[in-house]
Amino acid sequence: MIEDLILAKYNYWIYVTLMMIGFYAVIAKKNLVKKVIGLNIFSTAIFLFYISIGDVIGGTEPIYIHGEHVVYVNPIPHVLILTGIVVSVSITAVALALIIKIYEEFGTIEEDQILELQS
Amino acid sequence: METIITIKPLLAVLIPLICAVLIIFSSKHPNIRDGWSVAAGVVLFLTVLSMLPDILAGSVIQFTVIEMLPNLPIKFKVDAFGELFGLTSSFLWIFTTFYSIGYMRSLKEHAQTRYFFCFSIAIVGAIGIAFSANLFTLFLFYEVLTVSTYPLVIHNETPEAMSGGRKYLLYLMTAGIFLFFSVAAVYYYTGTTDFAFNGILDGHGIPVVMLKILFITFMIGSAKAAFMPLHSWLPSAMVAPTPVSALLHAVAVVKAGVFTATRVILYVFGVDLMGETGIGLMMAYFVCITIIVASFYAMTHDNLKKRLAYSTVSQLSYIVLGVSMLTPDGITGGMLHIPYHAFMKITLFMCAGAIIVTAKMENISEMKGIGRKMPITMLAFTVGAMGMAGAPPVAGFVSKWFLLLGSVELNQLPILIVLLASALLNVAYFFPVIYTAFFQKPDKELTFGEASPFMLVPLTLTAIGSLILGIWPDAPYLFLELVNVAVQNVTTGGI
Amino acid sequence: MIWSLDIAMLFFLVVAALAAISVKDLLSAVIILSLYSLIMAIVWVELRAVDVAFTEASVGAGITTVLFIFALVRTTGRSED
Amino acid sequence: MKEEDVIIRTVIRLIVPFIQIFGLYVIFHGGSGPGGGFQGGVILAASMILYVMAFGVTGGRRKLTEKTNMIMRSTGVLIFSGIGLLAILFGGKYLDYGAVPLPFIHHAAEVRALLIDGGVEVGIGITVMAVMVTIFLEFYPGGTSDD
């Protein structure tokens, strides 16, 4: 029972832990760069979850080998996550560009200090 | 019953609408602009009048503009009751327009284009309400009327005008929201909102509790009729210029309120349903309170316009009282009081306005001896005041007579007592005005004469009109004949 | 899948994530984040998602880190939390 | 120019072509193995980024001007979406590469494979590279682009 719950699904436990770590950083950290780091951890954790879904025990890489019948792992989550990574890096880029602009305008990237500077 | 389909009702609504547009475009030329108003008034009145013979012959005129939502068309239907209100408003609108021109020009008011624009839109609302064939159309024009009269009320744009205007808007818009709910509920229960002579709600098996709640929301919805707990917008709207008050009190707004209340009582609920559920009698007693209390309020005010306002509150409830009696005589009295009160009240307001413009007086206690300087104005005022009290030979006597008959027919002694008592109270608060004007000596030399003919002629004419209506009420093509048709419609279910 | 390696990698993943969000020096945080991405890529190889691991290694650990670093160059390297 | 700069520059000058060839390999290999336009594009971009880091923005701009970069950004997308639109033009559905009539090849599957490997992946690769370089230059100190 306990093995089932913890060992067999440790990927899922780790993904939840990582997600919480990322989420914590997004919410609790005042530094904007830290927030973005948190977002990255958050989304990577979800990617880990997706990859774990597609995993088949005893399966092989989803690369077509001519003429052989083998069990592949499900490739669809991989494709999805490729897209996800692109999205994630775009968001990071936009966020960092914003942070640079914010630093130019406010001279700081700490959220609480910016809030004081705002009218 | 014959149904005639012509475009006339739509025309009646469109004429002032077009006039409003023309007013905007000729804002640079005051003479042309005011000419439009007058012309529109006359054409409108003739259009409405042209429908009268058919209505008196027992027909109904109908025109569907467009079906806006499923089974919820914008539709006009002119029946006897609608024609009664339409005729009253369009006729008196001509007088208020003349009077407005005189008033605005003599005071050199600002924003006259806006004023006349809104004035035209207001009559669109009133005529639309009069001719609407269903609750939905009525609601539409009800809101048009509210929105268009707001700029008129706050025309002076002083802080007290603004706060008075806000109160006006808050009350009437809230009323609109309640009316909206009521219309939606009626539609939900019956699938239609078309007025029927025997009531829409009859025969749909709606629980009595629901009916009572619906009636209450409807009555809150017709807060334009200024029933007592919802009346206080009317006195605060007195910050408006006097022609606006005349419009509010006689032509459009409050009459639209009682018109709506009557439509609801007779054409939505129906005589039968009102009687069976006992809502009618409940309502009758309820408005009796307003009649009495408002009269007392009137006595406490020294400001002439405020006093007239409370008098309106009280008089409007006569109309609803008559209708709530649900007896033929009662309904006749109530309906008849719509045009009669309009004639008398417009006279009173125009007199008050004339006094304000020429004598610069607003309080009754200041008006010592002005009867000698403005004899025609004050005579007209006396006629109006007598009518209010129900003294013959002025119009008010006729309607009150029918009301008394109705209360006797209903065998309700308390209502009879209320009617008589209120007549006395009317005398009590109008007599001091006449007394002060004619019999008290002025404190200082009075250096003014009668008001300009623009103002004097209309008020004289309406005073004479009130007299004619009182002396010869059953003249052909006059209001009593219309009311008889209307009463016959609702009491027989339109057969 | 070698599960002991797997467990070890996942353990490092959590450690790296915690370190990345708690280090005060932002440059270190970013480098640790890149390390985190690399470990993640290894985990994915183990899960037979070679394609994704490839991408994560080049994009997550590569481009993202470069972007972060240059963003830090143009702003400030210190964080108050 | 400092001593270490020379080493770095020389090494980078040597290594960049190899990285670029690897990038191209990854791009063209996408249909049948790990990799593809996106990863290859990133690798190409990485080579450019290395170059800029060693030789500065002006040095980098000599190799890849703003105008070229912008045109690459657009044409890359135009290539892969254009091939998709070609399919529409020949009566197929969008992205239905099999519908495009190519000379000498008549198998829909082969047409599809060829177009994906030779067209779509290349388009993606070009776009990704150009976009990545643009973003990088946006962040690089002193390298802000025109706006």
Add this chain to the structure above:
Amino acid sequence: MIFDNAPALVVIFPLIAAITVPIIGYYNKRLIPYYVTLVIFCSFIFSISNLRTVMQTGSISYTMGGWEPPFGIEYAIDYLNGFVSIVVIFIIFIVSIYAKKSVEQELPGRTINFYTVFLLLTAGLQGLIVTGDLFNVYVFLEISSIAAYALVSVGKSRDALMASMNYLIIGTVSASFILLGIGYLYMVTGTLNMADLADRLPLAFDERPKVVLAAFAFFLVGFSIKVGLFPLHTWMPDAYSLAPSAVSAMLASTFTKVAAYVMIRVMFTIFKPDFIISTVHAHTILAWLAAIAIIAGSVLAIAQTDFKRMLAYSSVSQIGYIILGVALMNQIAMTGGVIHIMNHGIMKAALFMVAGAIIYKTGIRNINDFKGIGKTMPYTSAAFTLVALSMIGIPPTVGFVSKWYLALGAIEAGMWVFVGVIMLSSLLNIVYFWRVFENMYFYRAEGGKVDEVPLSMLLPILILAALTFLLGVLALYPLKEIMAPMVQIILPG
């Protein structure tokens, strides 16, 4: 032939155009606005063609690359998204006309970037609407969100940067939630195609109910943030009020509406009404949240003095209407909710455009400084008056139509409380809009000369204002021809 591919073209067209904008801009910058407007107009034509096809031959299923669903990516169009697609692209079309002058003033020298991102946003929104694939929803959601973050950040005030940053963080978290939800559904069903998912979900729910419930919860939270439902609305006021005028008009009138559409799609096409009503009871929670949103949004709007901020809070309240209509779970209310997507889109676009026009001409944002604008900008003010009356719900405007259906739907559901909420909110609407009227028209201001915005800004405002009236009067056609079959599909019974 080209119209056979219209489902894909509504997305592809603006996408490709977005890429070509820099090329055109490189040669002639002045051409860009016209080019963008033309592209969006074409997309609009395709949208119309889509809905026409739906009305003539039933739902469209368009498969990408010839892979049949559920394997390939499918674009599925029925009455609901055909309708939303037209509404959204039409509003964007109008905004694109308006944007020309407004962008010239607010973002000098950045037109190329602005229009590129503008078209990206358009493509993303259209993609969100037409796609029948759940993962595509995520991708398009992120494309349009990134575009939106970028557009918000270029607002004039420096606070816009922080607004955009907050928007980005909240938006990304919500998108991640949606991604998780998609993952959970994929885990139990093995498919991402919406129609296929709907078929397999009942079985999956029997096997692993908790996973399905978790997926639903993630969707609910994720979309609630994107829609801006009350307690999760915090990003909205800042983002809408600080963005450039054209962007405010566009975002407020399209983005949240599209998110609401996707929410309806996920709730009703994938999870089915029965599941929501009998298994998770989500409709009760949603309806109450919506009711709170309606009231709270209006009350907060009253507290604002900044015109655009007031409009943003009004959006919070109007979103509540849409969600309330959806959550009451009957056909009438659903009609009201969905038609409010159109109505509010038109009205909010017009209002934000008016705000932008006033800022363009006078730079005034504070309502109390609006005195005399009724005289100097008569047409803008008149349009504002009409639209605000529609927001209040005066017939025969579009605002009345939605309120009418919502009230009827609430009565039908037997929820009198919500009838009261709708009535109360109308009153609150009056309070906050009337303040603007008063200041515009009624305080005697020094008589200024008529000084209107350029025609290319005025015309869109007037068109939208006219539409609030015309679509109200002619509401029967869309109601009968589009709404009735649509509601029958998504909420049978």
